[in-house]
Amino acid sequence: MTAVDIAVVGAGPAGLSAAIEGARSGASVLLLDENDKPGGQLFKQIHKFFGSREHRAGTRGIDIGTQLLSEARELSIDIWLNAEVCGVYDNNELAVVVNHSTSKTVRAGAIVLATGATENAVSFPGWTLPGVMSAGAAQTMVNIHRVLPGHRVLMIGSGNVGVIVSYQLLQAGADVAAIVEAAPSLGGYGVHTAKVRRAGVPFYTSHTVLKAEGADRVESAVIVELDKDWNHVPETEKTLAVDTICIAAGLTPLVELGRSAGCHVVFEPTLGGWIPAHDSYMETSVPAVFVAGDIAGVEEASTAMEEGRLAGIGAAAVLGYYGADERNALSQVVWNRLDALRSGPYGRKRREAKEVLLRAGENAT
Amino acid sequence: MNMRVEDHPILGVLDNESDGVRVVVDGEALQARPGEVIAATLMAHGRSVFRYTNRRGEPRNLFCGIGRCTDCVMTVDGIPNVRTCVTVVRDGMVVETQRGNGAWGRCDDGR
Numbered sequence: 001m002t003a004v005d006i007a008v009v010g011a012g013p014a015g016l017s018a019a020i021e022g023a024r025s026g027a028s029v030l031l032l033d034e035n036d037k038p039g040g041q042l043f044k045q046i047h048k049f050f051g052s053r054e055h056r057a058g059t060r061g062i063d064i065g066t067q068l069l070s071e072a073r074e075l076s077i078d079i080w081l082n083a084e085v086c087g088v089y090d091n092n093e094l095a096v097v098v099n100h101s102t103s104k105t106v107r108a109g110a111i112v113l114a115t116g117a118t119e120n121a122v123s124f125p126g127w128t129l130p131g132v133m134s135a136g137a138a139q140t141m142v143n144i145h146r147v148l149p150g151h152r153v154l155m156i157g158s159g160n161v162g163v164i165v166s167y168q169l170l171q172a173g174a175d176v177a178a179i180v181e182a183a184p185s186l187g188g189y190g191v192h193t194a195k196v197r198r199a200g201v202p203f204y205t206s207h208t209v210l211k212a213e214g215a216d217r218v219e220s221a222v223i224v225e226l227d228k229d230w231n232h233v234p235e236t237e238k239t240l241a242v243d244t245i246c247i248a249a250g251l252t253p254l255v256e257l258g259r260s261a262g263c264h265v266v267f268e269p270t271l272g273g274w275i276p277a278h279d280s281y282m283e284t285s286v287p288a289v290f291v292a293g294d295i296a297g298v299e300e301a302s303t304a305m306e307e308g309r310l311a312g313i314g315a316a317a318v319l320g321y322y323g324a325d326e327r328n329a330l331s332q333v334v335w336n337r338l339d340a341l342r343s344g345p346y347g348r349k350r351r352e353a354k355e356v357l358l359r360a361g362e363n364a365t
Numbered sequence: 366m367n368m369r370v371e372d373h374p375i376l377g378v379l380d381n382e383s384d385g386v387r388v389v390v391d392g393e394a395l396q397a398r399p400g401e402v403i404a405a406t407l408m409a410h411g412r413s414v415f416r417y418t419n420r421r422g423e424p425r426n427l428f429c430g431i432g433r434c435t436d437c438v439m440t441v442d443g444i445p446n447v448r449t450c451v452t453v454v455r456d457g458m459v460v461e462t463q464r465g466n467g468a469w470g471r472c473d474d475g476r
Contacts, residue, residue, distance in 0.1 A: 034432070036453055046375045060375075118433050128436075130413040130426035137430025137450070145398070145405035146370040146379055149427075172370045216424050217413040 004030040004078070006315045007094055007108035009085045009257060012040020013301045014293025014308035015114030016068040021312025022112070023075040025321035030106060031077055032096060034084040038072075039065040040116060041136065042301060044143040046171075047164055047192070049302055061301060062143075068305075088113075088261035092288060110288040110315035113258055114308060117251035117272060117294035122156055126212030126221075127245075135165040135248035142172040150244030154221045155179040156209055159187035160300075162248035166196050169246075177240045180207040180223050182230065189346070209245065210237060218243055251298045261289045264364040270353035271297030277360035281314030281331060282307055285364035288318050297357060299341075299350055306338045366411030386456035403449035403460055404430075404437050415439050415449060419465035439463045443470030 006022040008015045011033035019031045031038070045061025072079065080098065087095040094106040119134040126132070131150060135157070138149045153174055155166045158181035166176045179196065184206050186193055197203065210222040210232070225236035253272045255265060263276035264285035276284045276291050283290050292311040293304035310331055317327035342351035371379050380398075387394045388406055397406040404427050407415065414424040415437050428436040432451035441447040441460050445467025449460070461470075 035451065118431065119429060121428075121434075128423060128425060130415070130424050133428050134430060137427055140430045141405060141408060141427075142370060143376070145401045145409075146373070146376070147401075147405050147409040148368045148370055149408060171374050217426075 002030065002104065002106045003108075004028050004106060005109045005319055005321075006030070006112065006312070007032065007092075007106050007110075008112040008114060008312075009033075009094070010040065010114035010116055010293070010295075011035075011038035011079065011081075012114060012116055012293060012304065013042050013064070013068070014116075014295075014304040014311075015040070015112065016072055017305040017308030018112040018114055018290070018292050018312040018315070019077050019308075020068065020071050020075060021309045022316050023072075023077050023312075025313070025316030027109075027316050027319055027321050029075075029077045030108070031072070031079045032083040032085055032094075032106075033079070033081055036082050038069060038079055038081065042068070044136075044139050045301065046143050046168060057302075064301070064305075085257060088257055088289070109319045110290065111261070112282075112290045112292055112308075112311045112315055113261070113276075113295055114291070114293045114304075114311070115254040115257055115295045117253050117298050119161075119247070119251050120249045122209070122247050122249045124209050124211055126214070126218070129212050129214050129218050130216065131214065131218030131243055132212055132245045132247070135161050135246040138244070138246045139165045139168060142168055142174075146172075148172055148174050149246075150218075150242070151175060152177050152242045153244040153246055154209070154223075154240055154242045155246050155248060157181065157187070157248035157250075158183075158193070158203060158205070159248060159250070160189055160192060161251075162246075163188040163192040163196050165246060165248060166201060167192065167199070170196070170199055170201070174244075176201045177242050178202045178204055178223070180204045180209060182206070182208045182226060184228075208232075212245055214243075218245055221245055251294060253295045253298060255295055258284065258289075258291060258295060261286050263289060263291075264360070266357060266360045268297065268353050268357055270349055271299070271357070275357060277357055277364050279361040280310075280335070280358060281317070281327070282311040283314055283318070284361070288315070290315050297350070297354060303338060303341050303350075306334050306341065309334045310338075368409050368411055386454055386458075388454050388456075388458040388460055390460045391462055397454040399454070401454055403439070403441065403447075403452050403454055403458070406454055407449065407460075414462060416463035416467075417465070422464075438467075440467045440470065445469060 042065035
């Protein structure tokens with residue numbers, strides 16, 4: 001049995017920030033991640049982040065990851081890698097399997113779940129063929145492993161993930177044949193969309209993929225126009241010669257450990273689906289169990305880092321490392337930045353959805 | 366086929382692979398980069414089929430890339446159903462295209 005003040009599950013942007021903030025209070029922190037390297041998806045974000053300077057905008061995700069890791073090291077945060085957390089039990093006990101071989105139990109004063117999200121699939125005839133993959137998988141291949149998943153790519157979805165990964169595939173030397181978007185308008189930030197458009201990639205709004213064809217891998221894709229009721233418009237099929245189809249159709253929070261802990265979950269489609277309700281300190285309906293990042297609603301790395309800070313501060317306060325006044329003052333500074341990130345036409349929708357979660361959280365605790 | 370991104374406008378030129386590791390895939394020795402996952406090595410060499418499904422024998426390879434979907438599993442060092450997207454290469458590793466649920470084989474180190 002390992003005993004620690006704060007156990008943080010997931011070493012992505014939210015988990016690293018929670019661990020750093022928790023350790024700053026003087027609490028002992030254990031950070032667990034199932035992967036062999038910390039950082040979550042930060043190290044494949046080679047683009048510059050968006051927002052204002054205090055959100056580290058203009059800095060590439062990869063550099064933010066390096067910065068967070070060195071802060072974690074300076075604070076002597078204990079990090080277990082290849083450590084899969086399988087369950088959260090009573091008395092804040094975590095069941096952990098290390099290196100696929102050793103079972104361990106961790107007892108924590110407070111737990112921060114920062115497990116992230118998984119990408120949604122879109123099924124169509126041929127979607128199981130080699131060459132059809134999530135946009136995030138393609139991004140990992142080009143930016144982390146320096147391998148092109150294919151030469152000519154069709155991107156499904158024009159949200160930020162779709163346009164950013166399209167641009168990064170172009171940077172790595174692939175050809176992006178088209179980006180299709182089922183909705184009548186594009187979904188990504190203008191700055192990312194414009195870069196792809198300037199590179200000559202055609203966008204097809206009100207279009208979807210009808211099928212993928214090929215023997216041992218994708219050889220072509222057929223796309224089709226959609227009418228306002230999402231029905232296929234006859235005789236609008238186009239065949240594109242592609243060897244890769246990337247799916248960027250949103251993400252779903254990985255809430256299994258929240259459910260395992262007994263957290264009250266609510267369905268909020270704008271933020272990805274079932275999400276543990278939480279209060280403004282990120283504490284769930286289960287005392288001393290906190291959430292941060294995509295598990296608390298799918299947004300961006302910048303919001304995930306701020307939520308991680310809130311959870312770290314909240315967890316430290318639960319353990320008595322901060323008094324209520326100190327906690328409130330520290331949290332307010334973070335909330336001011338979060339409010340700024342959740343402004344504008346895109347942010348407003350997320351903020352409204354987040355407020356629903358917060359109301360559910362305040363009622364549940 | 367070489368699918369390596371040798372030169373990149375942000376990430377620069379790829380390191381020399383002289384200290385690389387080799388994995389044996391279906392009897393063929395393939396050059397791998399230390400620290401990368403098995404799926405990356407296979408993709409770098411243009412191999413698109415990682416396994417064939419149990420009932421229909423359909424080809425599969427990488428899908429989610431984060432160890433969730435298990436579409437990319439192969440038999441590694443005699444152990445079936447190893448997720449190649451989250452398993453890091455090791456020099457001398459033996460990787461086999463998996464058919465169906467795969468079969469347990471004898472490991473080289475006698476485990």
